Amino acid sequence: MELIRFTDRIFYLPHEEKTDRPLLAYIKGEKFSLAIDAGNSADHVDKFYKALEAENLKKxxxxxxxxxHWDHTFGMHNINGLSIAHKKTNEFLKAEQDKFKDTSYLDILKRDNKYIAREYSNNKDIIVTLSDIEFDKELVINLGDISAEIFHTQAPHSEDTVLIYIPEEKVLFLGDSTSENFFNNNYMDINKLKSLIETIGKIECKTCILGHAEPLDKNDLLDYLESLL
Ligand SMILES: [Zn+2]
Incomplete structure (x- = not known):
């Protein structure tokens, strides 16, 4: 699978349904570059970096x-450079690390989640790491000619939801924030969804990019989300 050039400065490796790999994005700055999400395994990160290399993009x-969630973080130990996550993300990852101290946990995960079983069918170890840098509310990163506005927000999918807005390209990255809560019987919290719809509405983005879908027009995404209320 090849890297998609979405704009001159935004690229992404598409999601893969078979192993539940989310889309991995790359924002190319003049000074340095930023990736969004670390993928579900070291192999996923390697594939992403190979795809970047094929386009002459540096890591x-x-x-x-x-x-x-596992599919966005289990590759984090294998990334180049530094990782950044919300402090709640690190709290969840710390809890996950503790669960892995029980050697039966991996077998349980593989039994209950066919995607984990497929991704780790090579019997490679799962390595959970916390991020190098953590933040609480928001963070702006100037990559040189392009910036990333990173902020924590309320969303139905998880308590630690982080959105990334690239104002120069009017692109908003939403991870899985618009989906129901997988860890609460797929419960869709309507109030949290309303709050997220409001948040997206206020942002001057044209395109919304989710973790497991093709990029969407902002209005199409909002129409869809409003149909769930
Ligand atoms: Zn998720």
Whole structure:
């Protein structure tokens, strides 16, 4: 699978349904570059970096995590440079690390989650790491000619939801924030969804990019989300 050039400065490796790999994005700055999400395994990161190399793009110096779920974080130990996550993301990852101290946990995960079983069918170890840098509310990174506005927000999918807005390209990265809560019987909290719809509405983005979908027009995404209320 090849890297998609979405704009001159935004690229992404598409999501893969078979192993639940989310889309991994790359924002190319003049000074340095930023990746969004660390993928579901070391192999996923390697594939992303190979795809970047094929386009003569250097490895990202910084990787920002949208939320703690395995498919977005289990590749974090294998990234180039520094990782950034919300402090709640690190709290969830710390809890996950503790669970892995029980050697039966991996077997349980593989039994209950066919995507984890497929991704780790090579019997490679799962390594959970916390981020190098953590933040609480928001963070702006100037990559040189392009910037990333990173902020924590309320969303139905997870407590640690982080959105990334690239104002120069009017692109908003949403991770899985618009989906229901997988860890609460797929419960869709309507109030949190309303809050997220309001947040997206206020941002002057044209395109919304989710973790497991093709990029969407902002209005199409909002129409869809409003139909869930
Ligand atoms: Zn998720």
């Amino acid at each position: 990202p110096e910084v990787t920002i995590i949208t939320h703690w």
